[in-house]
Amino acid sequence: MGSVVETGSLSFAPNPVITSLQTEFHATKQIVTQQKTEFEAQIAAMKAENEERFKAMEMRFLQR
Numbered sequence: 001m002g003s004v005v006e007t008g009s010l011s012f013a014p015n016p017v018i019t020s021l022q023t024e025f026h027a028t029k030q031i032v033t034q035q036k037t038e039f040e041a042q043i044a045a046m047k048a049e050n051e052e053r054f055k056a057m058e059m060r061f062l063q064r
Contacts, residue, residue: 003013
């Protein structure tokens with residue numbers, strides 16, 4: 001287990017369940033952050049592609 005933590009007159013050992021949950025939470029948070037970054041990149045790419053398509057349609061329309 002972890003070391004004993006002293007806070008004022010109280011001392012206690014860290015709760016392994018809480019420590020495990022915190023570790024799992026931080027790992028999950030990292031995964032979600034990575035996925036968010038990837039999704040934002042995909043959205044930016046789709047926006048750029050749509051902008052190109054719109055410009056192409058606009059040019060065809062103006063040439064009529």
